[in-house]
Amino acid sequence: MFLIKPKESEMINLSNLQIPPPANWQNFESLCCDLWAEIWKDPNTKKNGRLGQIQNGVDVCGRPNQGVKWAGVQCKGKDIFSNKMLTKKELLSEVEKAKQFVPALSEFIIATTGPKDKNIEELARKLTEENLSNSLFSIHVWSWSDIVLRLEDFQHLIEKYYPASSLNTKALRSGIDDIKESTKAILENYSEIKSSISSLSQDKQSIQKFNSTGFFEEIDIIDNTLDDRRNNALVGAKLIHRPIFNLLAYPVQKIDIPSLFVSRSHPVVELFENPPNLRGNTGFNLDTGDISSIISGQFRRCMKSEDVIIDLWRDGALIYCCDAVKNIIPPKFSRNGVYRINPLTLIENTYLFIDFAQKIYEHATPKPHQIRFRLELINNNHSTNKFSLVPGGLNGNDWQWGGSIKEASQYKIICSTIGEKEPGEIAFDLIGELYPYFGMEQDKIPYKKFINGRYDIDSDQIINHPPV
Numbered sequence: 272m273f274l275i276k277p278k279e280s281e282m283i284n285l286s287n288l289q290i291p292p293p294a295n296w297q298n299f300e301s302l303c304c305d306l307w308a309e310i311w312k313d314p315n316t317k318k319n320g321r322l323g324q325i326q327n328g329v330d331v332c333g334r335p336n337q338g339v340k341w342a343g344v345q346c347k348g349k350d351i352f353s354n355k356m357l358t359k360k361e362l363l364s365e366v367e368k369a370k371q372f373v374p375a376l377s378e379f380i381i382a383t384t385g386p387k388d389k390n391i392e393e394l395a396r397k398l399t400e401e402n403l404s405n406s407l408f409s410i411h412v413w414s415w416s417d418i419v420l421r422l423e424d425f426q427h428l429i430e431k432y433y434p435a436s437s438l439n440t441k442a443l444r445s446g447i448d449d450i451k452e453s454t455k456a457i458l459e460n461y462s463e464i465k466s467s468i469s470s471l472s473q474d475k476q477s478i479q480k481f482n483s484t485g486f487f488e489e490i491d492i493i494d495n496t497l498d499d500r501r502n503n504a505l506v507g508a509k510l511i512h513r514p515i516f517n518l519l520a521y522p523v524q525k526i527d528i529p530s531l532f533v534s535r536s537h538p539v540v541e542l543f544e545n546p547p548n549l550r551g552n553t554g555f556n557l558d559t560g561d562i563s564s565i566i567s568g569q570f571r572r573c574m575k576s577e578d579v580i581i582d583l584w585r586d587g588a589l590i591y592c593c594d595a596v597k598n599i600i601p602p603k604f605s606r607n608g609v610y611r612i613n614p615l616t617l618i619e620n621t622y623l624f625i626d627f628a629q630k631i632y633e634h635a636t637p638k639p640h641q642i643r644f645r646l647e648l649i650n651n652n653h654s655t656n657k658f659s660l661v662p663g664g665l666n667g668n669d670w671q672w673g674g675s676i677k678e679a680s681q682y683k684i685i686c687s688t689i690g691e692k693e694p695g696e697i698a699f700d701l702i703g704e705l706y707p708y709f710g711m712e713q714d715k716i717p718y719k720k721f722i723n724g725r726y727d728i729d730s731d732q733i734i735n736h737p738p739v
Contacts, residue, residue: 328368340377409571522639664717695727
């Protein structure tokens with residue numbers, strides 16, 4: 272048996288792990304505030320104003336080295352799934368806004384979750400030269416990979432924002448030191464190999480490994496599994512060539528639902544056949560009206576052909592697919608080149624699905640701590656209408672009079688989040704991933720409430736909504 276000493280270049284660090292940015296803009300802004308407080312060595316670094324106030328292009332401000340000059344950071348969250356980058360137009364716009372900040376800045380940073388772009392960085396340098404000649408601030412663009420490199424210098428921030436993953440470099444380095452110390456003993460005594468393997472196996476459960484795309488390898492496997500099973504459902508319900516709206520859930524941890532095939536009278540099966548709803552017969556819901564069937568000895572299925580289907584697999588995969596035109600798009604809004612989505616239906620069904628999944632997993636062994644949720648809008652027939660949304664809810668002028676209609680940027684939209692909290696919080700994070708595809712900020716999402724420093728979907732607003 273030979274043990275090979277790793278090269279220094281192969282040692283584990285954050286840049287090798289390609290860590291993903293925070294799931295929502297609030298957390299990204301908080302991370303940036305904490306990071307630049309360390310970089311600037313200014314404990315008084317803080318967020319600029321509150322939600323809804325004009326911020327003059329600055330989300331975070333402070334005084335480097337606690338000196339007399341001010342610096343500002345603009346936090347630009349980008350869609351990591353489509354690899355979107357900061358645009359020239361966005362950079363120029365934010366620079367102009369920052370000129371209005373009081374007192375005047377000496378340094379302006381745009382921090383983005385997008386990838387590096389040499390053209391944008393070159394433009395920032397040119398703008399800096401122009402600004403400095405006019406006694407204005409310097410301009411710097413930090414991509415997500417730049418941010419990750421600096422995070423390596425501040426262990427406490429890694430532990431704060433990534434406490435339970437392999438991003439905890441302190442735990443990783445400790446593990447590496449332990450391996451080094453035990454190597455000599457392993458070579459001298461073969462019996463210790465079994466103990467080391469057992470220890471490494473336990474570590475694997477708590478230390479997740481990232482691949483080159485920046486996502487967990489485990490998550491890639493989950494997504495591939497969900498893709499295959501979603502396609503199976505679409506074929507089964509004859510939805511494969513229709514505009515579709517899908518909701519999917521899968522526990523990150525391995526689980527089992529042993530009672531799924533016991534009896535139709537078992538609580539988990541009764542729940543599956545009668546999903547929860549918020550407004551009884553007056554609201555939208557996930558119910559197919561069908562009696563479930565066991566398929567291939569692997570999962571249960573409820574289905575209304577060419578309309579809606581729900582599959583529940585014994586390993587916890589929960590899949591809901593429906594004809595988007597029949598279920599989330601009113602008939603009068605499925606013509607004239609666009610499919611205008613009913614925002615109440617979209618949000619109510621998403622909230623209900625998350626609540627449904629969490630109730631299902633109460634019957635799992637063991638109960639999962641983290642659940643992977645996905646929302647999909649797919650129109651496989653590109654010659655037909657595009658999906659569209661309007662800002663606000665059904666009581667707003669945009670919905671009632673057809674103003675500010677926003678078309679989707681593409682025919683296939685897939686949004687995802689990992690949730691372990693209340694349905695309203697997870698639902699907002701998932702819908703919040705969707706709205707930028709329609710060119711809208713998250714504050715345009717209706718039926719929400721601001722609580723504990725963030726937005727959640729408010730089930731009370733849905734429950735009290737008049738029938739439509």
